[in-house]
Each structure stands twice: as structure tokens, then as C-alpha cells.
Amino acid sequence: MAESKYVKSKIFFEEEFEEKLAEVPTDPKGPWPANDNLKIIGKPVSRIDGYDKVSGTAxxxxDINLPRMAQARILRSAVPHAKIKKIDTGKAESLPGVLGILSSNNAQEIKWFNTSSLFDTHLRYQGDEIACVVAESEAIALKALKLIKIEFDELPFTVDAKEAMGEKAPKIYDEGNIQGGKPFEYARGDVDKAFQEADAIVEDTFDTQVAIHNPTEVHCSVVNWDGDDLTVWDSTQAIYGVRDTVADALKMPASKVRIIKKYMGGGFGSKLECGKYTVMAALLARKIGRPVRIVVDRKEMNLAVGNRPNSVQKLKLAASKDGTLTAISHYSYGAIGGYEGGAGCSWPARQMYKCDNVKVEEYSVFTNTGPTRPFRAPGYPQGIFALDSAIDMLAEKIRMNPLEFRMKNNAEKHPMWNAPFTSKLLKEAYEQGAKAIGWDKRNNQPGADKGPVKKGMGMASQIWWGGGGPPSHAVLKLNRDGSARVIAGTQDLGTGTYTFMAQIVHEVLDIPMDKIEVILGDTAVGPYCPSSGGSTTAPSVSPAVRDAAENMKIKLLEAAAAQLESEKKNLVYVNGLISDTSNPEKKIDIPGLMGKMGEQTITTTGSREANPEGYITQTFGAQFAKVEVDTLTGKIKVNKIVAAHDIGRVLNRKTLDNQFHGGIMQGLSYALMEEQIVDINTGKVVNTNLHDYKIPIIADIPEIEVIIVSEADPMNSNTGVKGCGEPAIIPTAAAIANAVYNAIGVRIKSLPMTPDKVLMALNQA
Amino acid sequence: MSPKDISRRKFIKNLGGGVVGAGVAIQTLSAKTRKESKPPSKSDSAVALTFTVNKKPITLLVEPESTLADVLRNDLKLTGTKVVCNHGECGACTVLLDGRAVYSCHMLALDAQGKSVTTIEGLMDGEKLHPVQEAFVEHDGLQCGFCTPGQVMAAEAILIKNPKPGKEEIIEGMSGNLCRCAAYPNILKSAVAAAEKLNKS
Structure with a gap:
């Protein structure tokens, strides 16, 4: 068997560094050659789960429907801030078909967040959980919710981060509304001195909106007890994370909890943590001795399962005449809702550009609004929107082309730690992207177009993590007929994990794609892989799968040596055929070899190798936008986006392009339409459905061109893959904002850039 | 008595002894909720619905307030039809009603009385995909796949109405189908390719 060892692995996940003790192979496999020299890696391969998804059989x-399954729904707070005095479930309980009700009346205290419990009598936002009803049908459960009587004292509320930071604001926690009691601070160099010595300074305030993930499949779970064993089907990006949260909440051994997620209808970060609903369903299922399905509806999706928090960002930048970026000061705050979360957005300011003097002060503020959760590159689309808008302003002030300005301030080493990158092709992304959009034809005088409809071009930079790392494991089994099954405890959110795992097995072992089965999303069978967030799934899992496949090749060669009575060193494995170079008569293919073993299967395992010490792995890129702005209506139309990125090796060109399309479209709608609106007078959300919360439709697509400037990052792993899901969305809004400025000569500093803001800005200009 | 019942009883017994499940509030169960309630049965208000689903004539009792999506998914177990917004805003539940695209979450099942419904399952020829479905696989017109049945049915409805639709007609016809993964460029490509494919054959 392959040898392994343990290392302390540091990996950047969403917003934080995490250190984990990780098992890694001691014989890391060498890098693959360029994709041109590979059979199936990097090619446009149709999804192996495509059939299931288009046929409706997925x-x-x-969709899960178990025999005797009951249905549960949750009663939530209709007000933003209140203290429950009494819950009367009597009427609801006597409704025929109601099977059980849980609330703070009868549920034992289960700790939730750091500050709360499963059923907290202190309601901190519209949507906070009060009770959960299980019934014969969803309709009956909903009827019962209406029969529950709540007596409560309404408390003064605050839904605005700035107000909540003030002395007079109602306190959501006794310690005050600023999470941790103080801001997050970061500094390098001497910002004050740099501003004093600067040739040019820009200073402005930018704000961004609250955005909601709104994946199509609502958050839901189906739970089933079999004796002491609990099986949970959950729509989750984190099967192991959910397993541990459920086990801890119910004080059960983790081995007794099995989480399954085969297909899921999107997540975008909102499904990275276990929801209260899953634990409620498990409690109710145990109570009534039947399987329980629990769903939240679209309104709850828009209230209670996370958001991209808003931001107010005060930025001050300085440069010298020659175009050196000399100082960045970033002050920001954002609302994190009633429970712990994060509204930080300063990572881009800290690390996007080479800059010797940087100062950051950011506040995450408790408010009586829904909770935050990681949303596709948390903190980055908002951070880059502000930073790259200010960068364009600064470049204009020193009369430098903004592309040239960015090129000049490209960081060769990581600006915070002075560490080298495993690979960085940002300059290539700038060059190739600029060429594709026709940057040299950009109008140099903003707003110079004649007529009411004005055209413009803009760009923005992208930085993100996405290098992945250990621990991440895979198991490969080979059967009698030479067919294979590859298993990993990861999740496919629609990103193409199923398909690239099969591609890797095919690439290494030449087993036909239709003879490879991929099993993932099941804690009972899959070896550990991390949750699917941070663009880490492909860079973490793909090397583990390749390791397992290469280990299988070693085993097959050993088996063939025994079968053919050859020396192992004389055997070669080419196109699925093992032959003896010293005797052309001696050869055997994989089904032939496996057939000699009867019904047994051969199994190998594979693991993600350690990340290289002292290096930083990040993704980079640039996006370029062409827009037209109707100055009479204020409407912005995006005509073209060019996305040029360094994301390491491409595993599957078809699913990669699709990821970029999706990220860019989400970035476009973040720039132009998406916004959760809270009525400050009532503290309630006014747009809780897909009609009023605007997401893009097919008619909104611009021309999109995706350019990948990287071949692979061989220092990072044996596949050289970096993640691409989050990089895709990061620079889109900023590129569009800069293009809008280029078109009309007036800067919109607030997202979304709706027609009213455009007209207002034009009128004030 | 099934082994499951025995072990559940054992479980509850253990619970009383504090062996497992300290976090569980089973002891607060009221007598009413502990007993098994009757299996779901249709109420007196249920009405007979006779219609055709995927070419098969079907008659069943439905509650008058049931939506067509409810009946397809819950009574007929045709879960290929998805419910995303449940308010006629997103198109995930799109099925064909007498060959026309409708939002099945936004109409009463009884309004399908005497009519013919085609769901995503009904597009298949046994296990063989319909050309529109094939085009969505070939051109990767999906990511998570949850809105896909609705997208496919919307594309099919356009093609039934006009076998040679222009790109603009496809965009207009599919503008009622949201895809949060925003796989729209490939959805469009898939629908255009499906039209071309059907015209060739």
C-alpha cells in the first residue's frame, strides 16, 4: 500500500486560514504534462450526471419520499426583535394530522451559534425560529403554524449597521453591537507618511447591498432513524460538517450519523453549514418514530439562511507621479444580522496590489436582520468593487491608463507575507484580456460619446485563494470486468465534480468513461474530503483521485507480473494494456487481468499531497467589460465581458466555461439588479420572493469570452489545478462600474447600479 | 413487528435510563402525539380529477386547493417537475398542458381536468432521451440541474409552437425560466442546437 505521513496543513478556506492535521502521501506523484499531451483532461467532456439531470430522474x-414520511415546517418570527413570553401550541396540536410540535416549551436546550440555542426565546431578526411542527402533510403543518399563539414583547430594533454602531442603538447583545467589541485591524508600512508624501490622492466612500444566495433547491433535509442510527439526506455543501454538527447537537457518536447528498440544487455558500432545521427534523423524527422531511420555503430562503452582507467602504489611495501605488487606507462596516458572522471586505485592499503602506479597519455589526453566510467569494466582489473603482480614479488623476497602472503595481511576491507564489500569471491575464476586448480602442475621454446612449469599457482585477490542500482522500475499486468505482466524501454542487473524478481515472488507467462510476456525498462510504467552498474542491480532490489511480496502476503492474511471470521492471502500461518489453508474447489487458481474480475487487486509496512550504497559492485574473448606458433612462446594458484568469490546470473545458458564465452572470446581476431591501420603519424585508428579488434571466446575457492563461500549477499538486468557482464572480461588478464611468464620465459608487442611481449621478454631475 | 420497531422501543427505553440522546425532549410528548395518527386520506372535499399524464389516462381524488405541481410530485411521484418559488415566478415547474408551457405550481390541478399533461419524464422514449434533453447534455445547458426540467420543457414548448424558432424567439420563450447557477449561455446554446437537430431529423 501507498505510504503516508501526517503534516500540519494550512489552508485558506473562505475568509480564514485553517490548520488541520492531515494525512498525505509520502510518494507524491509527479506533475502531469500539458493538457495537449493528455487524453481527456482539459477536453470539453459532457457531464456524466447530465442524463440524470435532464431526464428528471436525478x-x-x-424529492426524497420515504414510506410513512411526515412533513415538518418552521414557525418564524414576524418581527425583527422580540422576547417571547408564552407559546401556546394547544390549538395547533389538536388539528387533525398534526404529529408533534417542538418549541422552547418542550425542547431541551441545544446550543446554537456561540450565543444562542435551537429555540431561543430572544428573537433577533424577522425569520428567527420559534417552533417546528411535524404533520401528515406540508399543508397541515402550515395550517398548524398559524394556530400557534405567541405572546411576546416587541423590543426596539436596529437594521442599519451605522445606526447599530451608535451609542443610542438598541443593544442586541449586552456587550454591544460590534462583534468582538472592536474592529478587525491590519497595518503595514506607514500610511500617514505615505499620504503626506504622495503626488496624488483619491478618497471616496462606496457602498454595496445585501445579496441573497437563493439557490433553486431550497434548504431541506429528510431524516430517518433506524434504531440509534440516524440517516440524513441533506441539501448541503458539507456532508462531514453537517454530520458533526448533528452528532454534537444530539450528543450522539459521529459514527451513528450518516449524511447523504447525491444531487443538490445549488448552494453558493449558503449550504456550507448545518441548519437548525436538520436538527429539528431529527428531534421530531425520533419523537414520532417516522421519517421526517423538512423544507424551508422561498420566503424563508430570503430571510433566514444567509446573505452576502452589505458594506460601506471608505477608501483612500495614494500614488506617486510615476504610477506607484504608495498607500491604501480601507475603513469599512457592514451588518451581520442577529448572530455571529462576518462583513469583512478588506482582503483585496490588503493583497491585490503591491503597496508598501496599507491600513485596514473593519467592523462587523450586529443588527436585527438575517444572518450572513459565505456567498461565492465572501468579501471579494464588494471589496474589489470599491478598490478597483478607486484604482481607476487614481490612475485617471495621474493621467495613466488604468491597465498600465495595474500592471505597474502587480505584486511579484505576496504583499502581506513577502512569500513567493506557486504560480502567478496576472500580467498574462491583463495582456490577453486587454487584447480580446480591444482595450486600445477604449475611449480615453469618459463620457465623450455623442447622443444619449454612451458606450464605455472598463476592467478590474481578481485575486482569491483556491489552491486547496490536504486532507482529502479517494478510494478506487476495480471489478472483475475491469470497471471502476471511485469514491470520495466530497460534494458536487453542479460544479462538475462527478465528471472530473471519472476523467482522472480514465486518464491514468484508460478505463472507458462509461465503465467508471463515481460515488460521492455519503459519509458512510466516502473517505474524508473537506466541505465544498472556497473553490477548493477540484484542487483538493483531483490530486487524491489521481493518487488513487496511480496507486492502482502500480498494483495492476504487480498483479500482471505475477500473472505473466514477468519481471515488474519489464512491464509497461499503455492504453490499458500491460505488456512485457522483453517478450512481446506476454501481454494482458485490464479486464483480462481482473478476470483472473474471480469476483474479488482490488482497492487503492489516494490522498492529496501537502502544499509546498513557504509558498502561497492563489488564483488571479482580470475581467473587461463593454457597456452602454442610456442617459435618458439610466439603464445600463452590458454588451461583452472578457474574463482572463490564472486558475491552474483546466480539468474539463466544458464545465469550466459554464462555471465562468455563471460566476460572471451572478457578478453582473450583483452589479445591476440584486438587492435585498429592508424597510427601516418596520425592520422587515420587503422583497422575499424571486419576483421582487431580481436575478438575471436568459435575456440578460452579454457576449462572454473566457480565456484561461494558465497551463497548470505543478508546485501546488499533482494535477496543478486551482479552483475557479469564486474567481469568476469577483471582478465583474467592478469592471462594469469602471466601464460605466468610462461611458458617462460620472462614477456610480453604490451597488446595484440601478437606473435611479445612474440618473441621480448624471443630474448631480 | 419489524426489527425497526423493536429497536426504536429499545431506544426509547434507553433514553429513559439516560444512556443516549441527552439532548432530546421525548419525555415531553403529549399522549396525543405519541400515538400513530391515521394514514393520510383524502378529505370529504376531495374531487375527482381525470386527465392524461404522459399519454396515460389517470383519474384520482385531489384536494381542490392542490396545485398541479403538488399532484404531479406528491400523488403521481413525478418528481422530475421541480418546485423552486411555488409562486409562478421562476419556471422550474414548467410542464406542457395540451402542448403549451404552464407553471404547474401556479395552477390548480383541477384546471387540468380533461387535459393532457406532459412532464419531463414524458419526454423520454423509454430510457432514451428526447432530442431537446440530448442537446442540454451535449451543450452543458445546466449546472446543478434543479431548474433543468423546467428549462427543457420551456424549450420543447417553443419548438412545438414553431419548429424553426429564431434566437430571439427562444430567448423570449425561455425568459420565464430562472437559473440561479446562471448557465444561460449554454442553455441558449442547447435550445438553439435542439431546434437545429429536430429540423434535420
Whole structure:
């Protein structure tokens, strides 16, 4: 068997560094050659789960229907801030078909967040959980919710981060509304001195909106007890994370909890943590001795399962005449809702550009609004929107082309730690992207177009993590007929994990794609892989799968040596055929070899190798936008986006392009339409459905061109893959904002850039 | 008595002894909720619905307030039809009603009385994909796949109405189908390719 060892692995996940003790192979496999020299890696391969998804046979958690299954729904707070005095479930309980009700009346205290419990009598936002009803049908459960009587004292509320930071604001926690009691601070160099010595300074305030993930499949779970064993089908990006949260909440051994997620209807970060609903369903299922399905509806999706928090960002930048960026000061705050979360957005300011003097002060503020959760590159689309808008302003002030300005301030080493990168092709992304959009034809005088409809071009930079790392494991099994099954405890959110795992097995072992089965999303069978967030799934899992496949090749060569009575060193494995170079008569293919072993299967395992010490792995890129702005209506139309990125090796060109399309479209709608609106007078959300919360439709697509400037990052792993899901969305809004300025000569400093803001800005200009 | 019942009883017994499940509030169960309630049965208000689903004539009792999506998914177990917004805003539940695209979450099942419904399952020829479905696989017109049945049915409805639709007609016809993964460029490509494919064959 392959040898392994343990290392302390540092990996950047979403917003934080995490250190984990990780098992890694001691014989890391060498890098692959360029994709041109590979058979199937990097080619446009159709999804192996495509059939299931287009035929309607793919069973999502939402679709699971077990015998005797009951249905649960949750009663939530209708007000932003209140203290429950009494819950009367009497009438609801006597409704025929109601099977059980849980609330703070009868549920034992289960700790939730650091500050709360499963059923907290202190309601901190519209949507906070009060009770959960299980009934014979969803309709009955909903009827019962209306029969529950709540007596409560309404408390003064605050839904605005700035107000909540003030002395007079109602306190959501006794310690005050600023999370941790103080801001996050970061500094390098001497910002004050740099501003004093600067040739040019820009200073402005930018703000961004609250955005909601709104994946199509609502958050839901189906739970089933079999004796002491609990099986949970959950729509989740984190099967192991959910397993541990459920086990801890119910004080059960983790081995007794099995989490399954085969297909899921999107997540975008909102499904990275276990929801209260899953634990409630488990409690109710145990109570009534039947399987329980629990779903939240679209309104709850828009209230209670996370958001991209808003931001107010005060930025001050300085440069010298020659175009050196000399100082960045970033002050920001944002609302994190009633429970712990994060509204930070300063990572881009800290690390996007080479800059010797940087100062950051950011506040995450408790408010009586819904909770935050990581949303596709948390903190980055908002951070880059402000930073790259200010960068364009600064470049204009020193009369430098903004592309040239960015090129000049490209960081060769990581600006915070002075560490080298495993690979960085940002300059290539700038060059190739600029060429594709026709940057040299950009109008140099903003707003110079004649007529009411004005055209413009803009760009922005992208930085993100996405290098992945250990621990991440895979198991490969080979059967009698030479067919294979590859298993990993990861999740496919629609990103193409199923397909690239099969591609890797095919690439290494030449087993036909239709003879490879991929199993993932099941804690009972899959070896550990991390949750699917941070663009880490492909860079973490793909090397583990390749390791398992290469280990299988070693085993097959050993088996062939025994079968053919050859010396192992004389055997070669080419196109699925093992032959003896010293005797052309001696050869055997994989089904032939496996057939000699009867019904047994051969199994190998594989693991992600350690990340190289002292290096930083990040993704980079640039996006370029062409827009037209109707100055009479204020409407912005995006005509073209060019996305040029360094994301390491491409595993599957077809699913990669699709990821970029999706990220860019989400970035476009973040720039132009998406916004959760809270009525400050009532503290309630006014747009809780897909009609009023605007997401893009097919008619909104611009021309999109995706350019990948990287071949692979061989220092990072044996596949050289970096993640691409989050890089895709990061620079889109900023590129569009800069293009809008280029078109009309007036800067919009607030997202989304709706027609009213455009007209207002034009009128004030 | 099934082994499951025995072990559940054992479980509850253990619970009383504090062996497992300290976090569980089973002891607060009221007598009413502990007993098994009757299996779901249709109420007196249920009405007979006779219609055709995927070419098969079907008659069943439905509650008058049931939506067509409810009946397809819950009574007929045709879970290929998805419910995303449940308010006629997103198109995930799109099925064909007498060959026309409708939001099945936004109409009463009884309004399908005497009519013919085609769901995503009904597009298949046994296990063989319909050309529109094939085009969505070939051109990767999906990511998570949850809105896909609705997208496919919307594309099919356009093609039934006009076998040679222009790109603009496809965009207009599919503008009622949201895809949060925003796989729209490939959805469009898939629908255009499906039209071309059907015209060739």
C-alpha cells in the first residue's frame, strides 16, 4: 500500500486560514504534462450526471419520499426583535394530522451559534425560529403554524449597521453591537507618511447591498432513524460538517450519523453549514418514530439562511507621479444580522496590489436582520468593487491608463507575507484580456460619446485563494470486468465534480468513461474530503483521485507480473494494456487481468499531497467589460465581458466555461439588479420572493469570452489545478462600474447600479 | 413487528435510563402525539380529477386547493417537475398542458381536468432521451440541474409552437425560466442546437 505521513496543513478556506492535521502521501506523484499531451483532461467532456439531470430522474434531497414520511415546517418570527413570553401550541396540536410540535416549551436546550440555542426565546431578526411542527402533510403543518399563539414583547430594533454602531442603538447583545467589541485591524508600512508624501490622492466612500444566495433547491433535509442510527439526506455543501454538527447537537457518536447528498440544487455558500432545521427534523423524527422531511420555503430562503452582507467602504489611495501605488487606507462596516458572522471586505485592499503602506479597519455589526453566510467569494466582489473603482480614479488623476497602472503595481511576491507564489500569471491575464476586448480602442475621454446612449469599457482585477490542500482522500475499486468505482466524501454542487473524478481515472488507467462510476456525498462510504467552498474542491480532490489511480496502476503492474511471470521492471502500461518489453508474447489487458481474480475487487486509496512550504497559492485574473448606458433612462446594458484568469490546470473545458458564465452572470446581476431591501420603519424585508428579488434571466446575457492563461500549477499538486468557482464572480461588478464611468464620465459608487442611481449621478454631475 | 420497531422501543427505553440522546425532549410528548395518527386520506372535499399524464389516462381524488405541481410530485411521484418559488415566478415547474408551457405550481390541478399533461419524464422514449434533453447534455445547458426540467420543457414548448424558432424567439420563450447557477449561455446554446437537430431529423 501507498505510504503516508501526517503534516500540519494550512489552508485558506473562505475568509480564514485553517490548520488541520492531515494525512498525505509520502510518494507524491509527479506533475502531469500539458493538457495537449493528455487524453481527456482539459477536453470539453459532457457531464456524466447530465442524463440524470435532464431526464428528471436525478433525485435531490427535495424529492426524497420515504414510506410513512411526515412533513415538518418552521414557525418564524414576524418581527425583527422580540422576547417571547408564552407559546401556546394547544390549538395547533389538536388539528387533525398534526404529529408533534417542538418549541422552547418542550425542547431541551441545544446550543446554537456561540450565543444562542435551537429555540431561543430572544428573537433577533424577522425569520428567527420559534417552533417546528411535524404533520401528515406540508399543508397541515402550515395550517398548524398559524394556530400557534405567541405572546411576546416587541423590543426596539436596529437594521442599519451605522445606526447599530451608535451609542443610542438598541443593544442586541449586552456587550454591544460590534462583534468582538472592536474592529478587525491590519497595518503595514506607514500610511500617514505615505499620504503626506504622495503626488496624488483619491478618497471616496462606496457602498454595496445585501445579496441573497437563493439557490433553486431550497434548504431541506429528510431524516430517518433506524434504531440509534440516524440517516440524513441533506441539501448541503458539507456532508462531514453537517454530520458533526448533528452528532454534537444530539450528543450522539459521529459514527451513528450518516449524511447523504447525491444531487443538490445549488448552494453558493449558503449550504456550507448545518441548519437548525436538520436538527429539528431529527428531534421530531425520533419523537414520532417516522421519517421526517423538512423544507424551508422561498420566503424563508430570503430571510433566514444567509446573505452576502452589505458594506460601506471608505477608501483612500495614494500614488506617486510615476504610477506607484504608495498607500491604501480601507475603513469599512457592514451588518451581520442577529448572530455571529462576518462583513469583512478588506482582503483585496490588503493583497491585490503591491503597496508598501496599507491600513485596514473593519467592523462587523450586529443588527436585527438575517444572518450572513459565505456567498461565492465572501468579501471579494464588494471589496474589489470599491478598490478597483478607486484604482481607476487614481490612475485617471495621474493621467495613466488604468491597465498600465495595474500592471505597474502587480505584486511579484505576496504583499502581506513577502512569500513567493506557486504560480502567478496576472500580467498574462491583463495582456490577453486587454487584447480580446480591444482595450486600445477604449475611449480615453469618459463620457465623450455623442447622443444619449454612451458606450464605455472598463476592467478590474481578481485575486482569491483556491489552491486547496490536504486532507482529502479517494478510494478506487476495480471489478472483475475491469470497471471502476471511485469514491470520495466530497460534494458536487453542479460544479462538475462527478465528471472530473471519472476523467482522472480514465486518464491514468484508460478505463472507458462509461465503465467508471463515481460515488460521492455519503459519509458512510466516502473517505474524508473537506466541505465544498472556497473553490477548493477540484484542487483538493483531483490530486487524491489521481493518487488513487496511480496507486492502482502500480498494483495492476504487480498483479500482471505475477500473472505473466514477468519481471515488474519489464512491464509497461499503455492504453490499458500491460505488456512485457522483453517478450512481446506476454501481454494482458485490464479486464483480462481482473478476470483472473474471480469476483474479488482490488482497492487503492489516494490522498492529496501537502502544499509546498513557504509558498502561497492563489488564483488571479482580470475581467473587461463593454457597456452602454442610456442617459435618458439610466439603464445600463452590458454588451461583452472578457474574463482572463490564472486558475491552474483546466480539468474539463466544458464545465469550466459554464462555471465562468455563471460566476460572471451572478457578478453582473450583483452589479445591476440584486438587492435585498429592508424597510427601516418596520425592520422587515420587503422583497422575499424571486419576483421582487431580481436575478438575471436568459435575456440578460452579454457576449462572454473566457480565456484561461494558465497551463497548470505543478508546485501546488499533482494535477496543478486551482479552483475557479469564486474567481469568476469577483471582478465583474467592478469592471462594469469602471466601464460605466468610462461611458458617462460620472462614477456610480453604490451597488446595484440601478437606473435611479445612474440618473441621480448624471443630474448631480 | 419489524426489527425497526423493536429497536426504536429499545431506544426509547434507553433514553429513559439516560444512556443516549441527552439532548432530546421525548419525555415531553403529549399522549396525543405519541400515538400513530391515521394514514393520510383524502378529505370529504376531495374531487375527482381525470386527465392524461404522459399519454396515460389517470383519474384520482385531489384536494381542490392542490396545485398541479403538488399532484404531479406528491400523488403521481413525478418528481422530475421541480418546485423552486411555488409562486409562478421562476419556471422550474414548467410542464406542457395540451402542448403549451404552464407553471404547474401556479395552477390548480383541477384546471387540468380533461387535459393532457406532459412532464419531463414524458419526454423520454423509454430510457432514451428526447432530442431537446440530448442537446442540454451535449451543450452543458445546466449546472446543478434543479431548474433543468423546467428549462427543457420551456424549450420543447417553443419548438412545438414553431419548429424553426429564431434566437430571439427562444430567448423570449425561455425568459420565464430562472437559473440561479446562471448557465444561460449554454442553455441558449442547447435550445438553439435542439431546434437545429429536430429540423434535420
Amino acid at each position: 433525485v435531490y434531497t427535495f
